[in-house]
Amino acid sequence: MSIQVVLLPVFVLIALTFGLFFWMGSRRIASIRRGETRIKDIALGQQNWPPHATQIANAFHNQLELPVLYYVVTIFALLTRNADYMFVLMAWVFVASRLVHAYIFVTSNHVPNRFTAYVVGAVILLLIWVILAARVLSVL
Numbered sequence: 001m002s003i004q005v006v007l008l009p010v011f012v013l014i015a016l017t018f019g020l021f022f023w024m025g026s027r028r029i030a031s032i033r034r035g036e037t038r039i040k041d042i043a044l045g046q047q048n049w050p051p052h053a054t055q056i057a058n059a060f061h062n063q064l065e066l067p068v069l070y071y072v073v074t075i076f077a078l079l080t081r082n083a084d085y086m087f088v089l090m091a092w093v094f095v096a097s098r099l100v101h102a103y104i105f106v107t108s109n110h111v112p113n114r115f116t117a118y119v120v121g122a123v124i125l126l127l128i129w130v131i132l133a134a135r136v137l138s139v140l
Contacts, residue, residue: 006083009091010074013067013098020060020102027053035053052106059105063098065124070094073128082135090093 031037031050041048049057074091077083101117104110 001083001085001088001116003078005088006074006078009095010071011086012040013063013070013095013126014104016099017060017063017067020056020106021061023106024053024056024060027056032041055106055109059102062105063102064103067098067117070125073125073132076136077128077132079131082132086131087128089129090124094124094128097124 027062028037028049031053032039036050037048037053047054070091074083077087097117097120101121104114104117
C-alpha cells in the first residue's frame with residue numbers, strides 16, 4: 001500500500017478532530033458573547049457551558065482518547081511494513097465509526113447508538129492491534 005492510501009484515514013480523523021475543535025470554540029465564544037456563560041463560571045474548568053457546546057466539547061475530547069491508539073498503530077504498521085489492504089480497510093471502518101460516533105454525539109446524543117458506534121470502533125482497533133502484533137511477533 002502506498003503511504004498516501006495508509007495515511008488518508010488518519011488525515012480524515014485529524015480533520016474531524018480539528019473540525020470539532022473549531023466548532024467547540026465558536027460555540028463557546030458565542031455563548032460568552034450572548035451572556036449565557038460567564039468567564040468566572042468556567043475559569044477553573046467547571047462544566048457551565050450550554051448543553052450543545054458541551055456535546056461538541058465532549059465529542060472533541062473523545063477524539064483525543066481512543067484515536068491515539070489508532071495513530072500509534074498506524075505508525076507501527078508503516079514502520080514494520082504491515083500496512084496492507086486489510087489494515088487500510090480496517091482503518092477506514094475505525095474512522096467511519098469515529099465519524100458516526102461524533103455525529104451522534106453532536107446531534108441526538110442517543111447514548112445506545114453512540115455506544116454502539118464506540119464499541120464497533122474499539123473492537124476494530126483491537127483487531128488491528130492483534131493482527132499487527134501477531135504479524136510482528138511471528139517474525140521473531
